[in-house]
Amino acid sequence: xxxxxxxxxxxxxxxxxxxxxxxxxxxxxxxxxxxxxxxxxxxxxxxxxxxxxxxxxxxxxxxxxxxxxxxxxxxxxxxxxxxxxxxxxxxxxxxxxxxxxxxxxxxxxxxxxxxxxxxxxxxxxxxxxxxxxxxxxxxxxxxxxxxxxxxxxxxxxxxxxxxxxxxxxxxxxxxxxxxxxxxxxxxxxxxxxxxxxxxxxxxxxxxxxxxxxxxxxxxxxxxxxxxxxxxxxxxxxxxxxxxxxxxxxxxxxxxxxxxxxxxxxxxxxxxxxxxxxxxxxxxxxxxxxxxxxxxxxxxxxxxxxxxxxxxxxxxxxxxxxxxxxxxxxxxxxxxxxxxxxxxxxxxxxxxxxxxxxxxxxxxxxxxxxxxxxxxxxxxxxxxxxxxxxxxxxxxxxxxxxxxxxxxxxxxxxxxxxxxxxxxxxxxxxxxxxxxxxxxxxxxxxxxxxxxxxxxxxxxxxxxxxxxxxxxxxxxxxxxxxxxxxxxxxxxxxxxxxxxxxxxxxxxxxxxxxxxxxxxxxxxxxxxxxxxxxxxxxxxxxxxxxxxxxxxxxxxxxxxxxxxxxxxxxxxxxxxxxxxxxxxxxxxxxxxxxxxxxxxxxxxxxxxxxxxxxxxxxxxxxxxxxxxxxxxxxxxxxxxxxxxxxxxxxxxxxxxxxxxxxxxxxxxxxxxxxxxxxxxxxxxxxxxxxxxxxxxxxxxxxxxxxxxxxxxxxxxxxxxxxxxxxxxxxxxxxxxxxxxxxxxxxxxxxxxxxxxxxxxxxxxxxxxxxxxxxxxxxxxxxxxxxxxxxxxxxxxxxxxxxxxxxxxxxxxxxxxxxxxxxxxxxxxxxxxxxxxxxxxxxxxxxxxxxxxxxxxxxxxxxxxxxxxxxxxxxxxxxxxxxxxxxxxxxxxxxxxx
Numbered sequence: 001x002x003x004x005x006x007x008x009x010x011x012x013x014x015x016x017x018x019x020x021x022x023x024x025x026x027x028x029x030x031x032x033x034x035x036x037x038x039x040x041x042x043x044x045x046x047x048x049x050x051x052x053x054x055x056x057x058x059x060x061x062x063x064x065x066x067x068x069x070x071x072x073x074x075x076x077x078x079x080x081x082x083x084x085x086x087x088x089x090x091x092x093x094x095x096x097x098x099x100x101x102x103x104x105x106x107x108x109x110x111x112x113x114x115x116x117x118x119x120x121x122x123x124x125x126x127x128x129x130x131x132x133x134x135x136x137x138x139x140x141x142x143x144x145x146x147x148x149x150x151x152x153x154x155x156x157x158x159x160x161x162x163x164x165x166x167x168x169x170x171x172x173x174x175x176x177x178x179x180x181x182x183x184x185x186x187x188x189x190x191x192x193x194x195x196x197x198x199x200x201x202x203x204x205x206x207x208x209x210x211x212x213x214x215x216x217x218x219x220x221x222x223x224x225x226x227x228x229x230x231x232x233x234x235x236x237x238x239x240x241x242x243x244x245x246x247x248x249x250x251x252x253x254x255x256x257x258x259x260x261x262x263x264x265x266x267x268x269x270x271x272x273x274x275x276x277x278x279x280x281x282x283x284x285x286x287x288x289x290x291x292x293x294x295x296x297x298x299x300x301x302x303x304x305x306x307x308x309x310x311x312x313x314x315x316x317x318x319x320x321x322x323x324x325x326x327x328x329x330x331x332x333x334x335x336x337x338x339x340x341x342x343x344x345x346x347x348x349x350x351x352x353x354x355x356x357x358x359x360x361x362x363x364x365x366x367x368x369x370x371x372x373x374x375x376x377x378x379x380x381x382x383x384x385x386x387x388x389x390x391x392x393x394x395x396x397x398x399x400x401x402x403x404x405x406x407x408x409x410x411x412x413x414x415x416x417x418x419x420x421x422x423x424x425x426x427x428x429x430x431x432x433x434x435x436x437x438x439x440x441x442x443x444x445x446x447x448x449x450x451x452x453x454x455x456x457x458x459x460x461x462x463x464x465x466x467x468x469x470x471x472x473x474x475x476x477x478x479x480x481x482x483x484x485x486x487x488x489x490x491x492x493x494x495x496x497x498x499x500x501x502x503x504x505x506x507x508x509x510x511x512x513x514x515x516x517x518x519x520x521x522x523x524x525x526x527x528x529x530x531x532x533x534x535x536x537x538x539x540x541x542x543x544x545x546x547x548x549x550x551x552x553x554x555x556x557x558x559x560x561x562x563x564x565x566x567x568x569x570x571x572x573x574x575x576x577x578x579x580x581x582x583x584x585x586x587x588x589x590x591x592x593x594x595x596x597x598x599x600x601x602x603x604x605x606x607x608x609x610x611x612x613x614x615x616x617x618x619x620x621x622x623x624x625x626x627x628x629x630x631x632x633x634x635x636x637x638x639x640x641x642x643x644x645x646x647x648x649x650x651x652x653x654x655x656x657x658x659x660x661x662x663x664x665x666x667x668x669x670x671x672x673x674x675x676x677x678x679x680x681x682x683x684x685x686x687x688x689x690x691x692x693x694x695x696x697x698x699x700x701x702x703x704x705x706x707x708x709x710x711x712x713x714x715x716x717x718x719x720x721x722x723x724x725x726x727x728x729x730x731x732x733x734x735x736x737x738x739x740x741x742x743x744x745x746x747x748x749x750x751x752x753x754x755x756x757x758x759x760x761x762x763x764x765x766x767x768x769x770x771x772x773x774x775x776x777x778x779x780x781x782x783x784x785x786x787x788x789x790x791x792x793x794x795x796x797x798x799x800x801x802x803x804x805x806x807x808x809x810x811x812x813x814x815x816x817x818x819x820x821x822x823x824x825x826x827x828x829x830x831x832x833x834x835x836x837x838x839x840x841x842x843x844x845x846x847x848x849x850x851x852x853x854x855x856x857x858x859x860x861x862x863x864x865x866x867x868x869x870x871x872x873x874x875x876x877x878x879x880x881x882x883x884x885x886x887x888x889x890x891x892x893x894x895x896x
Contacts, residue, residue: 182195220264282330286330300332450714460724477666551596735764775807801813816883823861
């Protein structure tokens with residue numbers, strides 16, 4: 001037996017060696033052959049299972065057992081699930097605690113498994129998130145995307161992107177799920193911070209600068225979310241109904257630019273539906289528009305969970321298998337899920353040939369083509385770097401500061417000219433948690449050597465000034481806590497267990513036998529996208545929770561429900577709350593006396609007749625409201641100081657849309673109380689979108705919007721407040737007076753009548769492109785190189801900008817245009833170009849813009865791009881409403 005075993009081992013080794021030798025001679029392994037030939041050869045050798053795995057991406061970390069995985073892209077760490085090792089697509093390992101060297105070791109170990117242990121040796125693409133910096137320990141965190149857009153500096157954007165790309169490439173990251181080039185046309189949307197603002201041209205310019213830097217470094221970019229991504233009310237992933245004209249004139253513009261001008265080789269679809277079809281399975285959007293009309297050669301990926309989740313939630317697919325089949329056949333190339341175990345949910349139609357063969361092969365070929373282009377078959381491994389090779393980080397930290405400096409927007413500086421902080425201000429009160437938190441915004445890593453505003457001010461001010469801090473009130477004003485599991489229990493089979501006994505019914509009357517019975521540790525649910533259990537109706541059910549409530553301490557407390565629809569709350573069989581006839585969302589409580597450690601019977605009943613449920617059992621035990629005291633301390637410090645810098649902020653993000661744009665919590669009350677002291681007040685806004693200010697704007701002296709300013713943000717803000725650097729950022733979004741004006745953008749089309757309301761104006765609080773300076777810029781001497789041109793010609797507009805103030809500074813000069821008479825309705829004005837110019841005091845510069853035929857083009861009634869004869873109004877100014885110079889150019893019919 002021993003001899004047979006040894007002989008068998010020799011045979012296996014011989015076969016493996018022969019196979020490895022043979023593979024090196026296969027056409028797809030030959031780097032000298034054209035990419036398309038290699039793709040065709042490899043595709044012809046793949047099994048249905050191997051093809052499917054190329055089209056499946058998932059977050060994950062192979063851990064100690066790489067043989068457990070066979071999938072496409074990977075991302076965040078997940079629980080492993082045993083699967084066979086047929087093939088690999090793309091993947092991202094994600095462990096934010098790893099340093100660069102550890103990351104490289106992990107990436108190489110993963111790649112080695114797929115290259116050396118899988119049948120065809122197909123390498124994986126390691127991907128990550130890098131919206132405004134790689135989301136990893138040790139990576140630089142630059143200002144948030146909306147802040148980068150506020151710089152209006154394409155060259156700076158390119159340098160920032162190049163720095164991020166370098167940090168990605170160093171770790172072996174070969175694809176990033178960035179940038180977000182959706183237009184922020186409704187500032188209630190929670191993801192405005194991730195965008196480059198509301199304007200197609202500005203978003204395209206910033207997006208192209210970002211994409212080009214990565215693609216030139218051999219890293220795949222993934223502009224997202226194709227397309228629109230927010231709908232009515234500024235709500236994320238809401239259904240979108242939009243005409244082809246609207247899409248082509250606005251929402252498509254940055255995507256098309258990123259592909260054609262930037263070279264993007266991947267696109268991510270949105271969760272929402274577009275004109276009746278999910279974006280993940282939209283034939284018109286993905287096949288006809290993106291791939292056929294635009295000639296996109298890269299691959300299209302879904303957002304995480306969108307195929308198995310969104311397709312089903314749109315009620316256009318019967319389940320995961322149907323959703324996957326529809327997606328691939330309608331133009332998607334890669335299915336992105338959140339767990340490797342999800343792959344088998346989609347697999348059947350791909351294995352049993354139910355998916356259209358040509359569509360499947362096309363999708364696989366797109367993925368393989370990019371892998372060959374990246375050179376992964378020849379160079380799959382990442383070179384190890386020196387442990388101390390981090391000198392570049394100092395330069396990136398300074399670059400982050402430069403970006404932050406140029407992004408800061410001065411919104412107000414009244415006649416007192418409190419900013420820059422005057423030399424006579426010996427004591428500076430800094431108030432608010434944002435002064436010490438150094439928040440970085442969504443999709444951020446931890447950053448390197450973060451500097452907050454308070455520390456930066458203390459370091460930067462002279463020895464003759466004193467900086468003191470008071471936390472003031474925060475961004476939240478919490479009145480109730482969810483009743484914690486340790487205070488809830490039930491009896492099952494004579495035994496006491498933690499949590500409440502829960503019964504769920506497929507009716508709204510708690511009748512019959514429960515469909516599901518289980519233990520719920522607490523009542524804190526948000527069933528907005530699904531029902532409590534797959535066995536329960538999504539939109540027609542009821543629930544009953546029973547058990548015991550233990551009093552944590554003696555006293556009279558408020559206990560109740562935060563939620564919607566109908567509910568009843570009983571304690572010791574006494575009915576405390578009853579809204580069974582339906583209740584709009586809110587918090588309803590009643591007072592109840594409890595004794596410490598005493599048990600009280602509790603029963604909660606709830607019905608959901610329409611879906612979209614949020615439901616919590618709450619009380620005010622252990623809620624300590626420090627707001628009153630915190631505001632009083634801040635006011636006292638203000639009264640003892642020469643000037644007050646109050647930092648305030650918003651909370652937003654993915655799936656955190658806002659119905660109100662005022663400052664959350666009691667921050668507005670704090671500003672008003674501080675202003676009442678009569679001391680000079682400077683408000684520093686932190687956040688990623690617009691804020692309404694009607695209750696306090698006229699009470700303060702200065703307002704500065706610093707966005708999420710990155711790891712060097714504190715230093716940059718201090719330099720601007722102290723006058724070391726002149727603010728020069730410009731708004732990439734419109735700030736409304738109130739929410740009732742929304743959506744509100746500068747480039748809307750003419751109205752049938754007026755813009756105003758019976759109870760207010762239709763004009764913005766701060767317009768697109770707005771931003772003040774410590775100096776004044778004068779525009780004059782405008783002229784055009786030719787008053788009359790023919791279609792196809794360019795024309796140059798010349799002018800002079802002067803700094804007539806006493807501060808050196810930078811101005812962002814903006815060029816807007818309008819077709820004064822057109823065959824279809826056109827926007828009142830459109831941004832066509834911009835440029836930054838630095839001017840010393842009393843310095844002037846002659847500037848010019850070249851107006852190209854592309855800038856004069858429009859879509860006619862037949863959806864053809866044409867330059868129509870007629871007069872074009874040329875507007876040059878400091879914002880979309882602050883137009884300083886106007887000229888006209890006439891495009892003539894025929895020859896001149």
